[in-house]
Amino acid sequence: MTSDLRRIQSLPTWLVGRVAARGRAMVADAIAAEGLKLMHHAVLAATAEYGPATQADLGRRLGVDPKDMVGFLDHLQKEGLVLRAPHPSDRRKNAVTVTPEGTAALTRCGALAEAANAELLAPLTPDEQRQLLALLSRLHEAPETPA
Amino acid sequence: MTSDLRRIQSLPTWLVGRVAARGRAMVADAIAAEGLKLMHHAVLAATAEYGPATQADLGRRLGVDPKDMVGFLDHLQKEGLVLRAPHPSDRRKNAVTVTPEGTAALTRCGALAEAANAELLAPLTPDEQRQLLALLSRLHEAPETPA
DNA sequence: CGGACTCATTGGATGCCCCAACGATAGGGC
């Protein structure tokens, strides 16, 4: 029994959790200037990407709980970055769209977030960064694209 | 600007966060049978590793806040897995030690946690798993072992 | 028309991370 601690510390779960926490803090710090949190940024990006979309749809794409989506969109709407309009053909739904301000903020946030990510990955060579990204992608998409 | 969403989803911060969340849930689920959470497991392992140790010391090694350490040790002690004894030469400190029950629980939890991790990493080949681990280790230890 | 489903929303819970303060204690410098 050389070391339970080293075992646990070399456990992917532990490592990935730590790295994730640090990365989240860094990105959050970076885009705080825009008044957005990590998730707000993600939701904003998803909204921009999928044109007018319903909240449920955005939630499914990002893996975000509907409840949380409400809060994120509330904030984004209050900041004037997105709009919630009644869906033309389904009165249950909201058609969420990005405002020009939202697009601008997204551009700025994207740059900030990428800078933060670059900082996070600084210890790795570009090649290693690509490797890490590829591996993480496989782990991320695996459970979502089975079948 | 092909896709802001794809950009954000390929951002290491995002990916690592998602993978971390999933991994955490899996491990938590696995060791729930022992009545332990992720952090309890880690603290227990650290205690076992560093013999009798003070809470502050454990906290520093694991990067855990002293406040949270109190709660974790409270739980572990209530479960009879660790002991808080007065430190022989410094009455401020607690000498935290693992009980035999703690050692046994740690062994069982270690196995469960490793199984969960194996499941998390299942989409990758053993070689890729090692790569990922190595890369994450560098990212994790980089900010802690500078200088 | 009715039942099953979906949508947005509300309410509540948990885990993890961070900061500030407190009384008690220890240690160094004088």
Added chain:
DNA sequence: GCCCTATCGTTGGGGCATCCAATGAGTCCG
């Protein structure tokens, strides 16, 4: 021996992210 500083465990609070359950409104299919 006495202050000053620092540390230790503890308490109190806050923020962010994830998840589950339930509800009222609305839609769709048979």
